[in-house]
Amino acid sequence: MGITVITASIAAVSSLVAIFLLRIIAVKIGGFLGKMLKFLLAGIFFAIVVHSMAELAEVLNIISGSDLMIIMGVLLTLGSVCFICASYFGFKAIK
Numbered sequence: 001m002g003i004t005v006i007t008a009s010i011a012a013v014s015s016l017v018a019i020f021l022l023r024i025i026a027v028k029i030g031g032f033l034g035k036m037l038k039f040l041l042a043g044i045f046f047a048i049v050v051h052s053m054a055e056l057a058e059v060l061n062i063i064s065g066s067d068l069m070i071i072m073g074v075l076l077t078l079g080s081v082c083f084i085c086a087s088y089f090g091f092k093a094i095k
Contacts, residue, residue: 008056015049032093039086047079 019041026037051072058068 004059005056008052008059011052012049012056015044015052019045019049032089036086036089036093039082039089043079043082043086045079046075046082051075051079 022037022041022044026034026041029037054063054068054071054075057063058065063071
């Protein structure tokens, strides 16, 4: 097992654990701040968690490098849209 597989596995597992723990906190927070945190979590999920899992799949030769580039673009776009929505609710929370 190469170092690339180990690091990609650690990235996938640790980001999944982090999103799970943050989700527990998000459920307990209500209002616009809670919505903001939920969109941040969705953005992190798409931009980091699923992204790291796709990279692990590429390292394990489950998907090709060219497919990974397409997947990364889509995931980063979805994550960025969620971050924009989170910003909207964040501004509403501080008004």
